[in-house]
Amino acid sequence: MNDLRPLRDYHDAQPDPAPHDVARMRARLAAHTNAQAAPRGARRRVRPVWGLALAGAVAAGTLAVVQIGDAPGDGPGNTPVRLDSAQTVLLAAARRAETAPTGTYWHIKTTHNSPGAAVSAQWITLDGRRWTAYRDPAPGPGEAPSGIHRLKGLAPMPVSVLGPDPSLSALLKLPTDPQRLRALAERNRPKSGGPHYVTEALIELLISQPTTPKTRAAAFRALAAMPGVRSLGRTSDPRGRKGAALAFTFTGPKGPTEFRLIVDTGSSQVLARTFTRAKGHAMNSSTIYLSTGWTDEKPRIP
Numbered sequence: 001m002n003d004l005r006p007l008r009d010y011h012d013a014q015p016d017p018a019p020h021d022v023a024r025m026r027a028r029l030a031a032h033t034n035a036q037a038a039p040r041g042a043r044r045r046v047r048p049v050w051g052l053a054l055a056g057a058v059a060a061g062t063l064a065v066v067q068i069g070d071a072p073g074d075g076p077g078n079t080p081v082r083l084d085s086a087q088t089v090l091l092a093a094a095r096r097a098e099t100a101p102t103g104t105y106w107h108i109k110t111t112h113n114s115p116g117a118a119v120s121a122q123w124i125t126l127d128g129r130r131w132t133a134y135r136d137p138a139p140g141p142g143e144a145p146s147g148i149h150r151l152k153g154l155a156p157m158p159v160s161v162l163g164p165d166p167s168l169s170a171l172l173k174l175p176t177d178p179q180r181l182r183a184l185a186e187r188n189r190p191k192s193g194g195p196h197y198v199t200e201a202l203i204e205l206l207i208s209q210p211t212t213p214k215t216r217a218a219a220f221r222a223l224a225a226m227p228g229v230r231s232l233g234r235t236s237d238p239r240g241r242k243g244a245a246l247a248f249t250f251t252g253p254k255g256p257t258e259f260r261l262i263v264d265t266g267s268s269q270v271l272a273r274t275f276t277r278a279k280g281h282a283m284n285s286s287t288i289y290l291s292t293g294w295t296d297e298k299p300r301i302p
Contacts, residue, residue: 086246094221097216098217100293101294102212105297106294108207111288112287113286116137118135121133121302124210130154132148135301150299154167159200159201160205161188162188164190176212176217178224181215182202195250203223203259203261206292207292220268232247245261247260257275257277269291269292272289
């Protein structure tokens with residue numbers, strides 16, 4: 001379970017931003033928040049349920065699609081969202097994402113679809129402080145069942161639209177135009193990046209990387225324009241939460257690769273992600289996103 005432990009020895013090489021830089025970042029974040037109130041019932045405060053992609057965690061779960069049709073009560077003004085089009089699903093999620101609230105901390109919380117899976121969480125402030133916490137129902141010998149640690153700087157980000165390990169200030173300054181966002185990902189794709197790199201980088205903006213609500217909305221819109229994206233209809237994640245299932249399939253030198261997402265179009269939250277690879281290069285990694293977004297909730301053990 002060591003891959004689920006906080007990164008105790010990781011320290012960002014850059015110093016904390018100066019106070020005036022923090023003020024600028026906070027003003028920038030606030031400026032990107034839509035001033036208009038969302039439809040009644042939609043603009044609820046971020047709930048304590050979120051997600052961080054944890055590399056190397058492998059689980060046996062798959063996404064069970066149950067039907068194609070309307071998702072009740074998840075469109076603007078509680079208008080059902082048609083699920084027979086991936087573009088419709090992603091654009092509905094984008095509209096909700098750009099009106100999401102902001103807060104003191106960027107907060108994500110995840111687990112995995114396996115018996116006795118640990119829960120991991122992190123909080124990041126605009127001045128670069130970070131806390132990681134975990135709760136493990138089945139700790140190994142000599143390991144604590146839970147813990148919380150304060151660290152400095154962001155966790156490693158091997159995949160992003162800005163290339164590996166972007167700074168917090170750079171993430172908060174990302175464009176809000178979907179075409180520019182996709183162009184950034186294509187320009188910064190490393191030579192070793194596979195055909196799925198651009199899509200994966202855009203997905204990371206939805207589930208793990210702190211950014212503004214309007215940039216997150218742009219990531220949804222950029223994904224809607226990606227070739228090969230398709231809707232798999234209505235489904236439930238391993239926790240029973242209902243959403244729309246989407247698939248992104250690519251063919252590369254190691255065979256087909258596929259990302260599957262379950263998205264709650266009513267809140268714009270990604271509920272689960274599964275990554276699969278071809279036979280011979282088998283990999284089936286599934287992450288459940290309990291929460292993702294900005295919050296005023298203080299760091300605590302999940």
